Amino acid sequence: MAQARTYAGGVDGNRSLERGIEILRAFRPGVDTLGNGEIAERTGLPRSTVSRLTRTLVNSGMLDEVRLERTYRLAASVISIGHAMRTGSPVLNAIGPMMRAESAKRRLNVGLATADRTMMVYLESIRYSPRAALRNAVAGQQVPMELTSLGRAYLAGIAAGERERLLKLFKRRSTAATKALLTDVRRSIAAVERDGYCAVSWQPAVLAVATPIVLDGLPVYALNMSLQNVDRSDALASEIGAYLNAFAAKCKEALAGR
Amino acid sequence: MAQARTYAGGVDGNRSLERGIEILRAFRPGVDTLGNGEIAERTGLPRSTVSRLTRTLVNSGMLDEVRLERTYRLAASVISIGHAMRTGSPVLNAIGPMMRAESAKRRLNVGLATADRTMMVYLESIRYSPRAALRNAVAGQQVPMELTSLGRAYLAGIAAGERERLLKLFKRRSTAATKALLTDVRRSIAAVERDGYCAVSWQPAVLAVATPIVLDGLPVYALNMSLQNVDRSDALASEIGAYLNAFAAKCKEALAGR
DNA sequence: TCCGCCATTTCCACTAAGTGGAATTAAGGG
DNA sequence: CCCTTAATTCCACTTAGTGGAAATGGCGGA
Numbered sequence: 300m301a302q303a304r305t306y307a308g309g310v311d312g313n314r315s316l317e318r319g320i321e322i323l324r325a326f327r328p329g330v331d332t333l334g335n336g337e338i339a340e341r342t343g344l345p346r347s348t349v350s351r352l353t354r355t356l357v358n359s360g361m362l363d364e365v366r367l368e369r370t371y372r373l374a375a376s377v378i379s380i381g382h383a384m385r386t387g388s389p390v391l392n393a394i395g396p397m398m399r400a401e402s403a404k405r406r407l408n409v410g411l412a413t414a415d416r417t418m419m420v421y422l423e424s425i426r427y428s429p430r431a432a433l434r435n436a437v438a439g440q441q442v443p444m445e446l447t448s449l450g451r452a453y454l455a456g457i458a459a460g461e462r463e464r465l466l467k468l469f470k471r472r473s474t475a476a477t478k479a480l481l482t483d484v485r486r487s488i489a490a491v492e493r494d495g496y497c498a499v500s501w502q503p504a505v506l507a508v509a510t511p512i513v514l515d516g517l518p519v520y521a522l523n524m525s526l527q528n529v530d531r532s533d534a535l536a537s538e539i540g541a542y543l544n545a546f547a548a549k550c551k552e553a554l555a556g557r
Numbered sequence: 558m559a560q561a562r563t564y565a566g567g568v569d570g571n572r573s574l575e576r577g578i579e580i581l582r583a584f585r586p587g588v589d590t591l592g593n594g595e596i597a598e599r600t601g602l603p604r605s606t607v608s609r610l611t612r613t614l615v616n617s618g619m620l621d622e623v624r625l626e627r628t629y630r631l632a633a634s635v636i637s638i639g640h641a642m643r644t645g646s647p648v649l650n651a652i653g654p655m656m657r658a659e660s661a662k663r664r665l666n667v668g669l670a671t672a673d674r675t676m677m678v679y680l681e682s683i684r685y686s687p688r689a690a691l692r693n694a695v696a697g698q699q700v701p702m703e704l705t706s707l708g709r710a711y712l713a714g715i716a717a718g719e720r721e722r723l724l725k726l727f728k729r730r731s732t733a734a735t736k737a738l739l740t741d742v743r744r745s746i747a748a749v750e751r752d753g754y755c756a757v758s759w760q761p762a763v764l765a766v767a768t769p770i771v772l773d774g775l776p777v778y779a780l781n782m783s784l785q786n787v788d789r790s791d792a793l794a795s796e797i798g799a800y801l802n803a804f805a806a807k808c809k810e811a812l813a814g815r
Numbered sequence: 816t817c818c819g820c821c822a823t824t825t826c827c828a829c830t831a832a833g834t835g836g837a838a839t840t841a842a843g844g845g
Numbered sequence: 846c847c848c849t850t851a852a853t854t855c856c857a858c859t860t861a862g863t864g865g866a867a868a869t870g871g872c873g874g875a
Contacts, residue, residue, distance in 0.1 A: 313613040314832070315862070316577035320617040324634075328644040336822060345864050350824055355571040359578040360673060365774045369823070369871085373642035375671045375678040375776070376582075381639025382678075382697025384631035386586040413633045415618060420633040420640075436694045439640025516623045518633070572861070573833070593852060603835050608853055627842080627852065817875090824869070832862075839854070845847090 318344055319352050323361060323373070328441070332370035381439060390512070390520055391422050394550045398522075401546050402427050407539065408525045409546075412449045413518050417468055418442065419449045422520075428527065445469040445484055448499040448509035449521040454484065455491035456511025456519040462488075495544045498536035506531050508539045510547045514554055522547055576602055577610050581619060581631070586699070590628035639697060648770070648778055649680050652808045656780075659804050660685050665797065666783045667804075670707045671776050675726055676700065677707045680778075686785065703727040703742050706757040706767035707779040712742065713749035714769025714777040720746075753802045756794035764789050766797045768805045772812055780805050 325333060325341045333341075339349045353371055356362040362371040385391055391411065402409040402425040410424040418441040444450030444465065454462050466484065470477055487497035496510040509523035524543050529535060583591060583599045591599075597607045611629055614620040620629040643649055649669065660667040660683040668682040676699040702708030702723065712720050724742065728735050745755035754768040767781035782801045787793060 312616055313573045313577065313610055315571045315573040316610060316613045317617055319571065319574035319577065320614070320619060323638055326638070326641050326645065328641045330641065331645045331647055334822085335824085346823075347825085347864055348862085351862080352571055352574060354824095355574045356578070358570055359575055361578060363776050367774045372645060373638065374673070375642070375680065376673045377635070377642045378639040378680065378697035379673050379676070379678045379699050380581055380584070380631065380697075381636040382695075382699075383584050383586045383588065384633070384635045385694075385697070387584065387589045387630060389589055415632070415634045415637050418637070420637045422633065422636065436643075436696055437640075438694060438696075439636035439638075439643070441637055441640075516625045518621050604852070605835055605854080606833085609833085612853095819874090820872085822869105822871085824867105826867070827863105827865095829863085830859095830861105833860090834858085835856105837855085839852105841852075842850085844849080 315352065318342070318348065319356060322349065322352055322356065323377070326373050332365055332368060332372045334368070334370045338371075385422065385438065388422060390514070390517060390554065393553050394522075395423055397546075397550060397553065398423060398425050405524070405542055407542075408523075408527075410449065410523045410525070411520060412442075412453070412523070413520045414444060414450075414453055415441065417444050417465060417472075419444050419447060419453060419521065442501075445480065446499070446501050448487070448497055448501070448507040448525075449523050451484055451487035451497050451499060452491055452509035452511045452521040452523070453519055455488040455497070456513045456521065494537075494540060495547075496540040498531075498540065500531045504528050504530075506535060506539070508536060508543050510543050512547065512550065512554075514551075522550065573610070576600070576606065577614060580607065580610055580614065581635070584631050590623055590626060590630045592626070592628045596629075643680065643696065646680060648772070648775060648812065651811050652780075653681055655804075655808060655811065656681060656683050659800075663782070663800055665800075666781075666785075668707065668781045668783070669778060670700075670711070670781070671778045672702060672708075672711055673699065675702050675723060675730075677702050677705060677711060677779065700759075703738065704757070704759050706745070706755055706759070706765040706783075707781050709742055709745035709755050709757060710749055710767035710769045710779040710781070711777055713746040713755070714771045714779065752795075752798060753805075754798040756789075756798065758789045762786050762788075764793060764797070766794060766801050768801050770805060770809065770812075772809075780808065 321342050322338055325338050335346060335349045335353055338353065339346045353362060357364050360374055360376045363374045364371055398409040398411060406427050408424065408426050411422045412419040413422065421437050421440045424437040442449065444453065454465065466481060470481060487499060490497040491511065496508050498506065498508045500506055505525055505527050506529050507523055507525035509521050512520040512522055524539050579600045580596055583596050593604060593607045593611055596611065597604045611620060615622050618632055618634045621632045622629055652669065656667040656669060664685050666682065666684050669680045670677040671680065679695050679698045682695040700707065702711065712723065724739060728739060745757060748755040749769065754766050756764065756766045758764055763783055763785050764787050765781055765783035767779050770778040770780055782797050
């Protein structure tokens with residue numbers, strides 16, 4: 300393989316597969332089509348390599364080719380695999396219905412998420428508001444780990460080593476106010492350890508409260524409750540926090556027998 | 558590569574990537590975890606190869622490892638890529654809101670799907686019934702192409718060569734009643750060509766009517782309308798068919814400017 | 816309509832990345 | 846504690862994969 304520099308993955312790990320997955324990941328939300336050139340730029344892979352791998356992904360049904368524009372888009376296969384993930388998830392199966400009931404009962408939004416690298420990914424998000432409920436399904440939506448209650452609850456739930464690794468990544472990518480941000484993140488983690496939950500107002504007029512769900516043999520999840528159009532107040536946060544703690548306990552109970 | 562038999566993909570196509578994708582596909586809806594052995598069985602790949610590829614998929618964040626059981630499950634990444642597919646889809650973006658409005662107006666279910674190999678995959682499915690609306694999101698759900706109105710409308714929309722290729726596959730996999738089934742499929746295709754839509758009652762007491770949406774530079778989609786708890790009658794089918802034709806025309810108009 | 820430009824794809828020489836059977840290790844059951 | 850069963854690592858082998866260079870093919874401008 301002329302000029303093919305040694306693959307860092309070493310004895311294990313398959314370079315081509317890794318690269319192919321990176322190509323799929325290059326299609327971020329909102330991106331419709333990407334050409335091989337653009338993919339090569341985004342992934343840093345040689346153009347000829349991208350050309351071959353995109354062809355393979357088309358053959359495997361993961362990408363659709365737009366011959367006219369010489370571009371590609373994600374194919375329907377990816378949502379069918381996503382659907383398999385959701386229907387297979389024992390956590391979502393067990394507590395999804397409970398989340399719906401709780402959302403109706405408490406009249407607030409209830410969400411379940413886990414991590415994908417440095418982002419939190421919603422497995423489910425039940426909107427109380429009839430308006431919002433009509434909006435597009437948000438399963439799969441990503442929110443930044445370091446800025447959200449979900450992410451900070453997740454950080455509180457994982458092993459210390461992994462947590463520090465992630466905090467270093469935030470430090471590296473954050474443009475400004477890094478010091479203050481990290482302090483705030485650590486404060487949230489401490490809050491989870493103390494109160495069982497943390498409260499964050501990431502978006503204006505939205506109060507969100509989250510708690511980690513740690514189970515053997517499963518990734519760490521985070522469960523949250525949120526309210527729109529409210530002023531952030533400690534009283535409100537602790538009220539919702541109490542609801543959340545109670546609900547999380549019920550969920551863990553339901554999940555214990557598995 | 559001892560005993561590595563020639564890769565049929567030829568000059569293009571990357572074998573490892575293809576195999577890795579097949580491993581992801583082995584996780585069908587309802588499957589929670591799979592071990593390397595089970596994956597090897599399902600995919601027909603050598604055990605050692607599966608072992609290496611699953612490790613790569615874990616490193617790439619597509620699979621979560623359950624160390625305790627020596628098994629793997631699909632990771633949250635797959636739904637975030639699925640989400641990217643949905644938010645990127647110009648068709649879903651354009652007609653999703655229209656589908657919601659139409660469902661409310663006509664008081665019936667409205668769905669949008671496209672093909673993944675021999676299955677139809679829902680991009681969106683709006684349930685009119687408030688009960689059903691509460692159920693899990695069905696985006697990503699698969700239904701068999703040859704048995705559903707969606708699938709038959711799709712078949713009517715694609716190029717003849719591809720259609721015949723698919724019909725052959727159905728013939729091969731169907732256990733019995735193949736001849737009658739294929740006749741029925743062709744009848745549906747003829748119906749689409751004649752009336753613009755076809756009506757199928759795949760599931761008992763459900764009447765479904767579908768029509769293809771063919772656009773340049775996009776895969777062929779199928780749009781359907783369905784009603785539960787009804788008797789199949791030609792009168793009802795043609796009433797819904799008329800609604801569907803009108804709605805599909807509106808959709809195509811909305812999509813023309815792109 | 817034809818020409819020149821730019822992006823994409825194909826070609827090609829090269830070899831390390833990937834392969835699969837065998838050996839080894841680890842897990843689970845009695 | 847040992848034995849069985851399955852997953853992982855080892856290893857010799859060589860082809861599948863690589864990336865730069867050349868060829869191809871759209872596309873816009875004249």
